[in-house]
Amino acid sequence: MNQSAITxxxxxxxxxxIETPAARRGDPSTSHxxxxxxxxSGVRQRHVEIVxxxxxxxxxxxxxxxxxxxxxxxxEVARRTADAETAGSIRKxxxxxxxxxxxxxxxxxx
Numbered sequence: 752m753n754q755s756a757i758t759x760x761x762x763x764x765x766x767x768x769i770e771t772p773a774a775r776r777g778d779p780s781t782s783h784x785x786x787x788x789x790x791x792s793g794v795r796q797r798h799v800e801i802v803x804x805x806x807x808x809x810x811x812x813x814x815x816x817x818x819x820x821x822x823x824x825x826x827e828v829a830r831r832t833a834d835a836e837t838a839g840s841i842r843k844x845x846x847x848x849x850x851x852x853x854x855x856x857x858x859x860x861x
Contacts, residue, residue, distance in 0.1 A: 771837055798823060802831040806841045806858045813847065813855040832858055
């Protein structure tokens with residue numbers, strides 16, 4: 752994990768709680784079990800808060816870049832940015848070209 756990673760253990764929620772499913776209807780049962788665990792354990796909420804704070808402190812980063820700042824995996828940041836966007840806390844910014852030549856969405860505070 753990045754030593755400058757953002758971690759917050761006892762901060763108040765930064766967003767309205769979302770009630771969207773963390774797994775899609777067609778996903779395997781193991782995905783639904785994992786989604787239930789990440790939600791009921793509070794991990795999902797903590798990760799959303801970490802991502803929101805990172806976007807506020809570092810606007811204009813992609814999910815990959817935010818992952819480095821947050822100390823989370825890129826796929827986890829991608830899922831939590833979607834949650835934070837649904838909650839209205841962040842929004843998509845301009846698309847930018849990454850070092851590998853692919854385009855990626857950037858994120859900014861709403």
